[in-house]
Amino acid sequence: MSTTRTNHRNETRIEADPALPTIVITREFEATPERVFRAYTDPDLVVQWLGPRRLRMQIEEYDARRGGSYRYLHVDDDGTEYAFRGVFHEVRPSERIVQTFTYEDYPDGVSLETATFEDLGGRTRVTTRSLVDSFEARDGILASGMDVGVREGYERLDELLVGTA
Amino acid sequence: MSTTRTNHRNETRIEADPALPTIVITREFEATPERVFRAYTDPDLVVQWLGPRRLRMQIEEYDARRGGSYRYLHVDDDGTEYAFRGVFHEVRPSERIVQTFTYEDYPDGVSLETATFEDLGGRTRVTTRSLVDSFEARDGILASGMDVGVREGYERLDELLVGTA
Numbered sequence: 367m368s369t370t371r372t373n374h375r376n377e378t379r380i381e382a383d384p385a386l387p388t389i390v391i392t393r394e395f396e397a398t399p400e401r402v403f404r405a406y407t408d409p410d411l412v413v414q415w416l417g418p419r420r421l422r423m424q425i426e427e428y429d430a431r432r433g434g435s436y437r438y439l440h441v442d443d444d445g446t447e448y449a450f451r452g453v454f455h456e457v458r459p460s461e462r463i464v465q466t467f468t469y470e471d472y473p474d475g476v477s478l479e480t481a482t483f484e485d486l487g488g489r490t491r492v493t494t495r496s497l498v499d500s501f502e503a504r505d506g507i508l509a510s511g512m513d514v515g516v517r518e519g520y521e522r523l524d525e526l527l528v529g530t531a
Numbered sequence: 532m533s534t535t536r537t538n539h540r541n542e543t544r545i546e547a548d549p550a551l552p553t554i555v556i557t558r559e560f561e562a563t564p565e566r567v568f569r570a571y572t573d574p575d576l577v578v579q580w581l582g583p584r585r586l587r588m589q590i591e592e593y594d595a596r597r598g599g600s601y602r603y604l605h606v607d608d609d610g611t612e613y614a615f616r617g618v619f620h621e622v623r624p625s626e627r628i629v630q631t632f633t634y635e636d637y638p639d640g641v642s643l644e645t646a647t648f649e650d651l652g653g654r655t656r657v658t659t660r661s662l663v664d665s666f667e668a669r670d671g672i673l674a675s676g677m678d679v680g681v682r683e684g685y686e687r688l689d690e691l692l693v694g695t696a
Contacts, residue, residue, distance in 0.1 A: 387551060388664065433618055435598040453598055453618040455631040455641055464641050466620040466631065476620055476629050478643040478662065497643065497664050499553065 374521045380513050387504040391494045393520050397527040399460040399483040402490045405523055406430070406463060406481065413438075415522035418515040421448070431457050436465075452476075467496070475503055539686045545678050552669045556659045558685050562692040564625040564648040567655045570688055571595070571628060571646065578603075580687035583680040586613070596622050601630075617641075632661070640668055 379392040395402050405411045409428035417423055421440040428436045437451040452466040455478075463481045477498045484491040498504050544557040560567050570576045574593035582588055586605040589612075593601045602616040617631040620643075628646045642663045649656040663669050 385666075386664070433600040453620050453631075455618050455633070456638070462639075464631070466618075466629070466643065468620070473621070474627075476643065476645070478631070478641065478664075480641070480664075495664065497662060499551070499643075499645075499660065499662050501550075 374524050376520075376524070378513075378517045378520050380508075380516065382504060382508055387498050387501050389496045389504060389507060391496075391516060393492050394486065395490045395492065395520075395523065395527060397490060398488055399485050399490045401527060402492060402523075403460040403463075403483050405526060407457065411526065415526050416519050418518045419522065421515075430454055430463070452479075477503075477507075539689050541685075541689070543682045543685050545673075545681065547669060547673055552663050552666050554661045554669060554672060556661075556681060557656065559651065559654055559656045560685075560688065560692060561654055563653055564650050564655045566692060567657060567688075568625040568628075568648050570691060572622065576691065580691050581684050583683045584687065586680075595619055595628070617644075642668075642672075 376394045381390045383390065405415065407430035409425045412428060413423050413425050417440050421442060424439040424441055426437045426439070428438065430436070432454060434454045435451070437449065440448045449470040451468055451470060454463065454465045456462060456464040460483055465479050467477045467479050468475065475498070477496045479494060479496045481492060481494045484493070498507070541559040546555045548555065570580065572595035574590045577593060578588050578590050582605050586607060589604040589606055591602045591604070593603065595601070597619060599619045600616070602614065605613045614635040616633055616635060619628065619630045621627060621629040625648055630644050632642045632644050633640065640663070642661045644659060644661045646657060646659045649658070663672070
């Protein structure tokens with residue numbers, strides 16, 4: 367494991383469009399789209415990186431194919447569980463994932479999330495666009511501290527991609 | 532079949548929010564939420580009303596429950612097929628349906644559709660909110676003539692609800 371590959375040199379950009387109720391997250395990874403896509407769709411890999419370091423992820427279902435469903439928990443040190451679920455509208459290998467997303471404590475808050483995997487020549491740019499139905503909901507998500515989980519999750523994914531090289 | 536119940540007295544409102552990339556459609560029906568919801572979820576009923584009169588609907592799959600998928604065709608007189616598909620994120624009996632929606636000729640154009648069924652005391656107000664990721668996409672849908680299919684579909688649903696009273 368080389369230092370240059372594990373110092374998380376790639377910046378995570380989290381952008382709120384002033385004109386649309388979206389959050390657009392952009393991040394590059396030092397691995398091919400095929401490998402990054404696998405880390406997004408194989409539950410044995412997803413469980414190793416998705417979310418902040420302080421929470422343990424517990425996957426109940428993760429059927430990452432068109433028409434499949436997923437549900438997982440993030441569990442705090444004191445046992446508090448945060449549950450998330452949704453369905454996969456589209457899963458196009460190494461290219462695109464479209465899924466719904468809900469935090470179960472707010473079941474009527476549903477976002478539509480589109481992840482695209484762009485080949486930069488052995489490296490990959492992942493762009494994730496989350497669409498919700500109001501600016502209030504969007505700004506609430508941004509204010510929730512989600513950015514910590516996103517950045518730490520991507521650092522864990524960096525580490526996973528080195529480990530599975 | 533009484534005249535007063537089949538003259539489609541209820542107005543269909545189709546509204547484009549100036550600040551959000553949504554289309555909100557509102558319509559009242561002369562039946563309980565339970566019956567209207569059934570007409571939205573039982574494929575044997577859906578096939579009888581969804582879409583404009585001039586197109587024949589052909590359902591391939593319509594599994595209207597959480598995690599279920601659907602795919603159907605609208606077929607023109609000359610045999611031209613228009614295919615639509617998506618997944619159900621949530622199906623809450625007589626209350627709420629959340630689903631994704633794609634016209635297969637534009638597979639990357641995905642909308643998130645939420646239908647709510649409001650009890651008006653034996654009558655029902657259905658509000659459908661379609662959310663897309665750009666104003667261009669929203670305005671393109673509005674300009675496509677979809678309003679004809681929506682209004683005619685709801686008139687056919689009026690007729691179906693009288694027939695199955």
